[in-house]
Amino acid sequence: MTSNTTTCHSPEVGLPTRSPLIGWLAVSSVMLGIFSIVTTEILPVGLLTTIGSGLAVSDGTAGLMITLPGLLAAVSAPVVTVVTADVDRRLMLCVFMLLLAMANLLAAAAPDYWMILVSRAVVGVVIGGFWSISAGLAERLVPAASVGRATSVIFSAVPLGSVLGVPAGTFIGDVAGWRAAFVVMGALAVGVLAMLLLVMPPLPPDRTARMSVLRGMFKSVHTRFALLLTFLAVLAHFGTYTYVAPFLEQVTHADSQLITVFLLVYGAAGIVGNFLGGAMVTRYPRATFGLAAGLIATVTLLLPILGHRQIGAVALLIVWGVAYGAVPVSSRTWFAKASPDAPEAASVLFTASFQMTISLGAVAGGVIVDRTSPSTLMTLGGLVALLTVVVAWAHFARRPTWPDDA
Numbered sequence: 001m002t003s004n005t006t007t008c009h010s011p012e013v014g015l016p017t018r019s020p021l022i023g024w025l026a027v028s029s030v031m032l033g034i035f036s037i038v039t040t041e042i043l044p045v046g047l048l049t050t051i052g053s054g055l056a057v058s059d060g061t062a063g064l065m066i067t068l069p070g071l072l073a074a075v076s077a078p079v080v081t082v083v084t085a086d087v088d089r090r091l092m093l094c095v096f097m098l099l100l101a102m103a104n105l106l107a108a109a110a111p112d113y114w115m116i117l118v119s120r121a122v123v124g125v126v127i128g129g130f131w132s133i134s135a136g137l138a139e140r141l142v143p144a145a146s147v148g149r150a151t152s153v154i155f156s157a158v159p160l161g162s163v164l165g166v167p168a169g170t171f172i173g174d175v176a177g178w179r180a181a182f183v184v185m186g187a188l189a190v191g192v193l194a195m196l197l198l199v200m201p202p203l204p205p206d207r208t209a210r211m212s213v214l215r216g217m218f219k220s221v222h223t224r225f226a227l228l229l230t231f232l233a234v235l236a237h238f239g240t241y242t243y244v245a246p247f248l249e250q251v252t253h254a255d256s257q258l259i260t261v262f263l264l265v266y267g268a269a270g271i272v273g274n275f276l277g278g279a280m281v282t283r284y285p286r287a288t289f290g291l292a293a294g295l296i297a298t299v300t301l302l303l304p305i306l307g308h309r310q311i312g313a314v315a316l317l318i319v320w321g322v323a324y325g326a327v328p329v330s331s332r333t334w335f336a337k338a339s340p341d342a343p344e345a346a347s348v349l350f351t352a353s354f355q356m357t358i359s360l361g362a363v364a365g366g367v368i369v370d371r372t373s374p375s376t377l378m379t380l381g382g383l384v385a386l387l388t389v390v391v392a393w394a395h396f397a398r399r400p401t402w403p404d405d406a
Contacts, residue, residue, distance in 0.1 A: 039165025072124025074356035104186035152278030159270030222338030238361030240381035247374035273325025290392035295323035297385035
């Protein structure tokens, strides 16, 4: 098994000792890279109607800008990572940032909607490749004692993208037009590329993902549980949160400005949840994942009851933000603990499963909300989240030994 899961290059051997500051700057560059990717991925949420009207397409057709990158990311995560397994990971991170810059600038200059879809397809490839490589880099950039904190810093880019990126992009779009928002995102990607070139050390391939490794990982009960938990938790979250704005409009009767404030509060709570989850999940992976899913279930089941009042809605959104903030870092850590000898392969499965379920959740939620109501959707999402808790408990009940504890 070892021969299949490792490609030993020992990148640290012979390299000069690097200062902790440079290591943390490298971690920050990865975080900013993910921030720019997350913001680019969900930027059209705030600009959907504007882009659709500007290019004469319906809102439903414009919604492909959200679905397409997630689907392609799920496919590209294993394919791109395996194909480039022998390439220095620093070089690949830089290539992905260059592609992201080009995709954003292509969207800004697109003469028609189909050209934007081409740019969004490139974004999907970038998501799959960059996430798969970067999600497990903390252990190669900082001392072992700081890996958990560095991982939390990297994953803080996810709620930051929602809190700062999308509102800022929407503001730019309102002031200077939607094309200007993509230009700014392209400039940010160029800035991250420059930072990667300055502070990221060479990262020769080390325990990279191979197709044989990915196939072998499915034999692990921990990996199968990680896939199921990730699928259920992300399905419950994105199936409901994607349509939280219609809920707040129709049930809470909040206006657009208040909804923006509510979502900013949610995002800020997500940053807190990210760091709390990162601090807990290494020692208590089952409890952390189960608690996060349980809180999501509680919120989505209570929203139809308490969400009629603004104070009830915002209180539940704060809890929801803290809960979901812990989900990405919990999922990534579970995959890593399931396959400690194949960190990049673990990142590939994490990325592919997460991105695919984001798309499925958004589509499933849309079908349900069109046929029922936002309140019914919240209730169904809560039931799925409860199932996640049951699965986490089932893993605990089996009391399997983690590979790194054996």
